[in-house]
Amino acid sequence: MKMAYFVTGTDTDIGKTWATAALLHRFRREGYSVAGMKPVAAGCERRGGKLQNQDALLLMQNASVGAEYDLVNPYAFEQPVSPHLACGGANVEPAIISAAFGALQQRAQVVLVEGAGGWYSPLSLTLDNAGLARILGLPVLVVVGIRLGCLNHARLTLQAVAESGLRCAGWVAVQIVEHMPYFAENVAYLQAALPAQFLGVLPYSDAGDFEFLSSGLRLPT
Numbered sequence: 001m002k003m004a005y006f007v008t009g010t011d012t013d014i015g016k017t018w019a020t021a022a023l024l025h026r027f028r029r030e031g032y033s034v035a036g037m038k039p040v041a042a043g044c045e046r047r048g049g050k051l052q053n054q055d056a057l058l059l060m061q062n063a064s065v066g067a068e069y070d071l072v073n074p075y076a077f078e079q080p081v082s083p084h085l086a087c088g089g090a091n092v093e094p095a096i097i098s099a100a101f102g103a104l105q106q107r108a109q110v111v112l113v114e115g116a117g118g119w120y121s122p123l124s125l126t127l128d129n130a131g132l133a134r135i136l137g138l139p140v141l142v143v144v145g146i147r148l149g150c151l152n153h154a155r156l157t158l159q160a161v162a163e164s165g166l167r168c169a170g171w172v173a174v175q176i177v178e179h180m181p182y183f184a185e186n187v188a189y190l191q192a193a194l195p196a197q198f199l200g201v202l203p204y205s206d207a208g209d210f211e212f213l214s215s216g217l218r219l220p221t
C-alpha cells in the first residue's frame, strides 16, 4: 500500500522538518519504507557546485530508501527568504514536482512532502503550498509549533486546509520552546479546538534524535 502526506505548519521555523523526520521514523518502526521530499526550498548552500538545502538533507538522512538529491528537492533557491522572491522569477513547474514525487513513490511505501513556510506561503510567483498540495492531491498533516500565537495560527491553518478541499489527516504539537508557560494547557486547547486527529507531542530536545523523538507519535489514518 502506498501512502503520502503533505506536511504544512503554522509558520516557518516551527518544527515541520523535525516533525517530518520523526514521522519518517514512526512509519519505519511499523515496517514501512519511507522517503521525505522538500519540493521547494529557499535557503541553500552550494556543495560541489550544487545548491542544497538542510531540510532536504535531513529528510534524506532519515529516509529508509536512497534517492538522488534532485528528486527530494527539485527546486533549491539560495536566499533564505520567501520562495517567490528567492526564485528570482524562475518558474516552479508542478509537473516537475509531480514527476519527482511519483519517482519517490516508486521507491518508498510512505512519502512525506514538506512544504515551505505555512499553508498560504508562496512557492513561486504563481504557486503556493495550498496549490501544490491540491495538485499532488495529498491529505495534509499540520505541524503546530507551540508558542504564543499558535492557537490562532493553528485554527486558521486547519480552516484553510478544509477550504482547500483537502483532508487534514492529523496534527502534531512540537515543543519548540523549552520552557513554554502552560504548554500542556495550550496543547489541550488545540486538542479540543482542532477538527483533526491529534498525533501527539514532539518533545523539546537539544539532540534531534528523531527515532527517539518519534516514540510518542501516533500514525495518521
Ligand SMILES: Nc1ncnc2c1ncn2[C@@H]1O[C@H](COP(=O)(O)OP(=O)(O)OP(=O)(O)O)[C@@H](O)[C@H]1O
Pocket: 009, 011, 012, 013, 014, 015, 016, 017, 018, 019, 055, 115, 116, 117, 174, 175, 176, 202, 203, 204, 205, 206
Ligand atoms: N522538538 C524540538 N526541540 C528543540 N528544538 C526544536 C524542536 N523542533 C524544532 N526545533 C528547532 O527549531 C528549528 C526549526 O525547526 P524546523 O527546521 O523543523 O522548522 P520548519 O518549520 O521546518 O522551518 P522551515 O519553514 O524553514 O522549513 C530547528 O532547527 C530546531 O533547532
Ligand SMILES: C[C@H](N)[C@H](N)CCCCCC(=O)O
Pocket: 012, 013, 041, 042, 043, 079, 080, 081, 082, 083, 116, 117, 118, 120, 121, 122
Ligand atoms: C527561508 C525559510 N526558512 C523558509 N524556507 C521559507 C519561509 C517562507 C515564508 C513566507 C511567508 O509566509 O512569509
Ligand SMILES: [Mg+2]
Pocket: 016, 017, 018, 055, 114
Ligand atoms: Mg523545514
